[in-house]
Amino acid sequence: MKASQLLSPTLRETPAEAEVISHQLLLRAGFIRKSAAGVYTYLPLAQRVLKKISDIVRQEMDREDGQEITLPIIQPAELWQESGRWNVYGDELFRLKDRHGRDFALGPTHEEIITDIVRGEVHSYKQLPLLLYQIANKYRDERRPRFGLMRGREFIMKDLYSFDRDEEGLAVSYKKMYDAYSRIFTRCGLKFRPVEADAGAIGGTGGTHEFMVIADSGEADIVYCDACDYAANVEKAEAKASIGAKETALELEDVSTPAVKTIDELASFLGVSPEKMIKTLVYRTEKGLVAALVRGDRQLNEIKLQNLVDTVQLHLADDETVRLLTGAAVGFAGPVYLPKSVCVQGEEITVKIIADEEVIHISNAVTGANKTDFHFRNVNHGRDFTPDQVADIRLAEPGEPCPRCDAALKSARGIEVGQVFKLGTKYSKALGANFLDENGKSREMVMGCYGIGVSRTMAAAVEQNYDENGIIWPVSIAPYHVVVVPVSSKDEEQVKAAEKIYQELKDLGVEAVLDDRNERPGVKFKDADLIGYPVRITIGPKTLAENKVEVFVRQQGQTTLEAIDSVAQGVAGLINQEVACLS
Numbered sequence: 001m002k003a004s005q006l007l008s009p010t011l012r013e014t015p016a017e018a019e020v021i022s023h024q025l026l027l028r029a030g031f032i033r034k035s036a037a038g039v040y041t042y043l044p045l046a047q048r049v050l051k052k053i054s055d056i057v058r059q060e061m062d063r064e065d066g067q068e069i070t071l072p073i074i075q076p077a078e079l080w081q082e083s084g085r086w087n088v089y090g091d092e093l094f095r096l097k098d099r100h101g102r103d104f105a106l107g108p109t110h111e112e113i114i115t116d117i118v119r120g121e122v123h124s125y126k127q128l129p130l131l132l133y134q135i136a137n138k139y140r141d142e143r144r145p146r147f148g149l150m151r152g153r154e155f156i157m158k159d160l161y162s163f164d165r166d167e168e169g170l171a172v173s174y175k176k177m178y179d180a181y182s183r184i185f186t187r188c189g190l191k192f193r194p195v196e197a198d199a200g201a202i203g204g205t206g207g208t209h210e211f212m213v214i215a216d217s218g219e220a221d222i223v224y225c226d227a228c229d230y231a232a233n234v235e236k237a238e239a240k241a242s243i244g245a246k247e248t249a250l251e252l253e254d255v256s257t258p259a260v261k262t263i264d265e266l267a268s269f270l271g272v273s274p275e276k277m278i279k280t281l282v283y284r285t286e287k288g289l290v291a292a293l294v295r296g297d298r299q300l301n302e303i304k305l306q307n308l309v310d311t312v313q314l315h316l317a318d319d320e321t322v323r324l325l326t327g328a329a330v331g332f333a334g335p336v337y338l339p340k341s342v343c344v345q346g347e348e349i350t351v352k353i354i355a356d357e358e359v360i361h362i363s364n365a366v367t368g369a370n371k372t373d374f375h376f377r378n379v380n381h382g383r384d385f386t387p388d389q390v391a392d393i394r395l396a397e398p399g400e401p402c403p404r405c406d407a408a409l410k411s412a413r414g415i416e417v418g419q420v421f422k423l424g425t426k427y428s429k430a431l432g433a434n435f436l437d438e439n440g441k442s443r444e445m446v447m448g449c450y451g452i453g454v455s456r457t458m459a460a461a462v463e464q465n466y467d468e469n470g471i472i473w474p475v476s477i478a479p480y481h482v483v484v485v486p487v488s489s490k491d492e493e494q495v496k497a498a499e500k501i502y503q504e505l506k507d508l509g510v511e512a513v514l515d516d517r518n519e520r521p522g523v524k525f526k527d528a529d530l531i532g533y534p535v536r537i538t539i540g541p542k543t544l545a546e547n548k549v550e551v552f553v554r555q556q557g558q559t560t561l562e563a564i565d566s567v568a569q570g571v572a573g574l575i576n577q578e579v580a581c582l583s
């Protein structure tokens, strides 16, 4: 490709709207342009990267006998109603009506539609296992589309669905995909980590892992252990209960704590450490109110709480509800003498108390007294309050003991580039996807689903591979391998040498760009660095006199001199070696 013909409109300035580096660089280097919030055009360079990532994904899916299909993006509401997700998915689902007023959704994920196909076409155990996948656009009306391709509203995903006869079959399919994902991200040149995760709106109870690209700009918090291989999204990470020494229970007393609201203020006012306090958070759910108790120095994990209560809605109760429940201003709620139900706007709502495991072991704790400006001292579990349920509902934090081996947990931020789920029979049950087993008995298919954000993977690759001059593409997914730059496009000798090398590279199967633009050398070099070609071959007057050219390898930042006649061969070898290293 000649640079003069390539549509790669580079920008000198960093666009103000771009917060993260991948967004900035993909805009500046002329890979993408925004069309609407979270909706982008992929220009030729981006298209090439996406194709390379997709090709790697396709090869690894095919290697595991995945069969590629294309499912419709426009999906009838009836299927979503059948699975029960039409209401659950909420505002993230793009909904539309056809001219007859029928409801449809733009597919954010394809469990319903694939299960519909399979229930119609697959009836015998002999047809299982079945692995079907596609690489296609997905649509999610994200609350906060941001960070360019990282969180789009239209994005590219590979999604594979597995159908097995039983749990053992699912375990095999899951392992195949888990291993394939590890190979895919390795081949893309990424540093990543699989972590235990929460299933979110996809559902299923059989376990799930996310593949995280480690990067500071990641939106996910993960904790991991260096001593063993435990790693989890904090949404999911198990928190090991720390149990304080048991003390003799003292007499319950209330203390006046005027205008003291935060845990820290209370700690210094009473001279009691936050570990000895019980924080009470009141949540509203469609199943009633929940008073969640965690130790004063801990953070509640809302995802754990929501899974435990098994609700679609979970948000902090408004001040008025808290006032009605506790009879006190916000900030003084506690589990002692908390009513079992409360009347809000004429509706009787039940109240469930759920305590974190640590809370029931605090001796002589401090909590709100359900009375404005008062707290209780010497609160003890069993004598003064009895929760309806006790469970791990708090966030695990770095430094805490690993739930597997007790070594200190570490934390990192990650970009979720893929997730694998054991769905079990959630969708086959809801939609009636059954098969006849060896004995002619009808059984539900056991399913898994496996997604990779292809466009997000491109952005994640930039987040891990850049410097102050621009992108440094891993060779396996670079838009082109080499740019050939004559220092002066007016110098006939340089141009001739450049064209010769360019042609030789192409003949050797190397993807090359010839920078034939009539620009100053500085501009060409800047663009080459910004776009992130792994190798730049420069033809300048001084070296040309000795029949030599400069070879600059972007990743190492090193320049060597090579003979004109053998440079193409040498560079082709280097590229092949790099790609081989990654696979």
Ligand code: ATP
Pocket (backbone or CB within 6 Å): 109, 140, 142, 149, 150, 151, 152, 153, 155, 156, 157, 200, 202, 416, 417, 418, 419, 451, 452, 453, 454, 455, 456, 457
């Ligand atoms: P997130 O938690 O980041 O919103 P998710 O868990 O909802 O993602 P999945 O349903 O697991 O996403 O989708 C599979 C993959 O699709 C994700 O691992 C991610 O790589 C990609 N993906 C999901 N949402 C987006 C998005 N809005 N923009 C780009 N890629 C996305």
Ligand code: MG
Pocket (backbone or CB within 6 Å): 210, 416, 418, 419
């Ligand atoms: Mg996910």
